[in-house]
Amino acid sequence: MNPLLKGAEQIRYQSPLYETVYDDEDNAIDDECVRSGTDVINTFIRPVHYDGKPRYYRLRYPVHAKEHKHRWERWLKDQLVDAHPYCVKVSKIGRRVLFSVDPNFVIKTQKALRRLEAHRRRASKIDAELQLAAAEEPFAWEDMGLDLELERERQERNDYE
Numbered sequence: 001m002n003p004l005l006k007g008a009e010q011i012r013y014q015s016p017l018y019e020t021v022y023d024d025e026d027n028a029i030d031d032e033c034v035r036s037g038t039d040v041i042n043t044f045i046r047p048v049h050y051d052g053k054p055r056y057y058r059l060r061y062p063v064h065a066k067e068h069k070h071r072w073e074r075w076l077k078d079q080l081v082d083a084h085p086y087c088v089k090v091s092k093i094g095r096r097v098l099f100s101v102d103p104n105f106v107i108k109t110q111k112a113l114r115r116l117e118a119h120r121r122r123a124s125k126i127d128a129e130l131q132l133a134a135a136e137e138p139f140a141w142e143d144m145g146l147d148l149e150l151e152r153e154r155q156e157r158n159d160y161e
Helices: 040-051 062-079 105-136 141-160
Strands: 017-022 028-035 055-058 088-093 096-101
Touching: 040 055, 040 062, 040 088, 040 096, 062 088, 062 096
Parallel strands: none
Antiparallel strands: 017 028, 055 096, 088 096
């Protein structure tokens, strides 16, 4: 047994089951969810966040575990700047997906907030520069279009003669 899984609770994961919907001419048009799968957020992420006990589920293939790990990591990363971020880390161990308490949670949250604040400052700086440029030099697109039109007419006349 892997030492990272020691003390972790294994919970059965059921994947959602989809059935293809066909039209009158037997063309596949959509997929309908026949059985909803395990709710990972309520079954794994929230309980790990609140009680700190690691939980995991096992999949059939390691490739699927890797995909699940990336999906839930991305979801948790998107929650970092939210009002209720989760202090959970997702790991892949063989064909298992492990949810445990993240010791670097505070650092990740601060980094995400700094990145968000820097993005806001950059956007406001660009807006201010654009407003300043618009106030200094009023640019008439119509004048530019007329100049191009006159130039094109002169060129046509020269080509004709």
